[in-house]
Amino acid sequence: MHGVRQRSTEGGRRGSRLAKLLKYAAVGKVTIRNHLAYVTDFFIRSIFLIIILYIFIQLWNTTFRGEGTELIAGYSFEQIIWYLIFAESFVIACPSLSTKIEEEVKSGDIGYKLARPVSYLWFHYAGYMSEVFIRMPINLAVGGMLGILVLGPPGFGWGWPGFLLVSVGAFTINFLLNMMLALCAFWVEETRGLEFVYHKFLFTVGGMLMPLELFPQVLQKVCAWLPFQAIVYFAARTAVSFDAEAMWRMLGTQAFWIAGLGAALMFIYRKGVSKLHVNGG
Amino acid sequence: MSTAVNVWRFVWTCWKLNLAGAMEFRLSFLLTAGMMFVNNTVWIFFWGIFFHRFPVINGWEVRDVMMMWAVSAGGVGLMNVLFGHANRLATLIATGQLDAYLVQPKPVLLHVLVSRMSVAAIGDCLFSLVLFIIFGDLTPDGMAKFVSALVIATLIFLFFTLIVHSLAFYIGNAEGLSFQFYNGLLAFSTYPTDIFHGWGRVMLFTVIPAGFISYLPIGLLREIQLSYLLAAIGAALALTAGGCCFFYRGLRRYSSGSMMAMRM
Numbered sequence: 001m002h003g004v005r006q007r008s009t010e011g012g013r014r015g016s017r018l019a020k021l022l023k024y025a026a027v028g029k030v031t032i033r034n035h036l037a038y039v040t041d042f043f044i045r046s047i048f049l050i051i052i053l054y055i056f057i058q059l060w061n062t063t064f065r066g067e068g069t070e071l072i073a074g075y076s077f078e079q080i081i082w083y084l085i086f087a088e089s090f091v092i093a094c095p096s097l098s099t100k101i102e103e104e105v106k107s108g109d110i111g112y113k114l115a116r117p118v119s120y121l122w123f124h125y126a127g128y129m130s131e132v133f134i135r136m137p138i139n140l141a142v143g144g145m146l147g148i149l150v151l152g153p154p155g156f157g158w159g160w161p162g163f164l165l166v167s168v169g170a171f172t173i174n175f176l177l178n179m180m181l182a183l184c185a186f187w188v189e190e191t192r193g194l195e196f197v198y199h200k201f202l203f204t205v206g207g208m209l210m211p212l213e214l215f216p217q218v219l220q221k222v223c224a225w226l227p228f229q230a231i232v233y234f235a236a237r238t239a240v241s242f243d244a245e246a247m248w249r250m251l252g253t254q255a256f257w258i259a260g261l262g263a264a265l266m267f268i269y270r271k272g273v274s275k276l277h278v279n280g281g
Numbered sequence: 282m283s284t285a286v287n288v289w290r291f292v293w294t295c296w297k298l299n300l301a302g303a304m305e306f307r308l309s310f311l312l313t314a315g316m317m318f319v320n321n322t323v324w325i326f327f328w329g330i331f332f333h334r335f336p337v338i339n340g341w342e343v344r345d346v347m348m349m350w351a352v353s354a355g356g357v358g359l360m361n362v363l364f365g366h367a368n369r370l371a372t373l374i375a376t377g378q379l380d381a382y383l384v385q386p387k388p389v390l391l392h393v394l395v396s397r398m399s400v401a402a403i404g405d406c407l408f409s410l411v412l413f414i415i416f417g418d419l420t421p422d423g424m425a426k427f428v429s430a431l432v433i434a435t436l437i438f439l440f441f442t443l444i445v446h447s448l449a450f451y452i453g454n455a456e457g458l459s460f461q462f463y464n465g466l467l468a469f470s471t472y473p474t475d476i477f478h479g480w481g482r483v484m485l486f487t488v489i490p491a492g493f494i495s496y497l498p499i500g501l502l503r504e505i506q507l508s509y510l511l512a513a514i515g516a517a518l519a520l521t522a523g524g525c526c527f528f529y530r531g532l533r534r535y536s537s538g539s540m541m542a543m544r545m
Contacts, residue, residue, distance in 0.1 A: 051468050062338055209327045210327070
């Protein structure tokens with residue numbers, strides 16, 4: 001009898017977990033449907049991506065010719081350009097969480113969001129991941145077209161699934177860091193400035209503008225201790241220069257940061273919610 | 282003569298009031314201008330690392346690139362600080378917000394342009410100044426050259442932006458298009474001209490005249506290359522004249538939005 005009750009409790013727990021998963025999957029599905037309505041808009045916005053990539057192609061072309069070598073810091077010309085295509089597509093795909101949370105706090109919408117029978121953080125995470133995985137393939141398609149036109153089709157092989165796998169961890173870390181800054185809206189009115197500065201870290205020490213191997217040694221060592229490298233650099237490097245062993249190491253580093261930053265985010269969220277006062281309704 | 286003095290007094294008053302308005306919210310003012318400064322610093326970081334690894338790129342050294350940034354950031358900064366509405370003109374036209382300017386006894390184009398100041402762009406101007414102090418030639422001759430470069434860059438930025446935004450008179454909603462052209466000019470003017478070859482280079486001196494701006498550190502600041510300098514001045518003047526004509530021609534096609542508005 002006791003065994004039966006235990007089994008039924010376990011079954012209930014599993015059922016409730018599945019129900020939760022389905023709930024967040026539904027949030028993701030709705031976000032995807034919302035963003036699919038604006039695919040043309042995304043393509044138009046990607047024009048700037050083409051301009052930037054064209055400029056970088058010219059810059060690196062001139063650099064490689066000037067150096068007269070096949071490889072720079074272990075990257076060929078093709079690899080550097082594809083690295084930039086992946087990195088730019090990745091960063092441009094990330095929506096501004098600060099804008100969303102700030103609006104929710106200012107409008108008082110947060111009152112309704114917190115009262116819903118879904119976790120506030122998981123709700124935003126599901127929406128965020130769905131959005132980036134709609135936007136990134138579009139950016140990649142636009143940037144990739146230029147890459148194929150200039151360099152021919154790439155032969156990354158396992159780099160593609162590797163990129164996809166590392167991207168999940170990379171977007172998750174980006175979400176955690178971005179959300180920590182966005183939640184500052186519980187204390188201060190404007191958080192977009194913080195997000196702006198965070199993006200600049202991603203551009204520089206995060207390796208969006210160039211692979212970290214090109215940095216001076218001292219700076220490379222500093223970057224290795226920061227979470228920013230686990231975002232853009234890991235994903236883009238895995239795509240253009242796949243190495244299974246290195247990828248597993250990267251996934252391990254990502255897991256470490258996800259655990260640490262996840263705990264920090266929960267702490268900030270609990271502190272913030274206890275401080276929040278929603279007036280009106 | 283007295284008309285010119287009156288116009289100058291009017292423009293000066295607009296700039297003073299714009300600045301006073303921006304300074305009303307001191308913290309916001311400092312944060313916004315500071316953020317633009319930080320934004321530009323990212324590119325200095327990028328070029329610093331780049332030139333640490335590759336000291337010379339097609340004859341360009343780190344100092345030239347820094348001065349290119351000083352000229353470009355200064356030019357676009359001055360445009361957005363002194364003529365802040367240039368970058369919003371397409372919206373004003375499309376939404377019928379020019380009515381308020383048309384009924385006032387002031388030159389319409391000048392009035393529209395000077396009636397807004399971008400606070401963020403003050404960060405660009407400060408950034409330009411800091412770069413000039415660090416990397417520029419601080420002799421009177423060097424300063425005169427830098428000011429001339431800023432004037433040329435500002436004119437090209439301003440009147441190119443005016444032309445692409447004035448497209449709204451002809452095609453209606455031109456916000457997206459003008460945004461892309463403006464960003465294109467800005468992006469191309471912050472990379473060394475000599476990395477571009479073939480059609481790309483031709484484009485930089487025709488469709489998107491960013492080449493005239495980005496080459497200023499070499500063709501004017503490092504040493505005066507007369508043919509280039511005359512071409513850059515010619516391009517700036519042609520854009521100024523062309524921009525004004527294009528705007529006033531377009532203005533004839535403007536139809537009022539019958540919008541009630543008050544300017545304070």
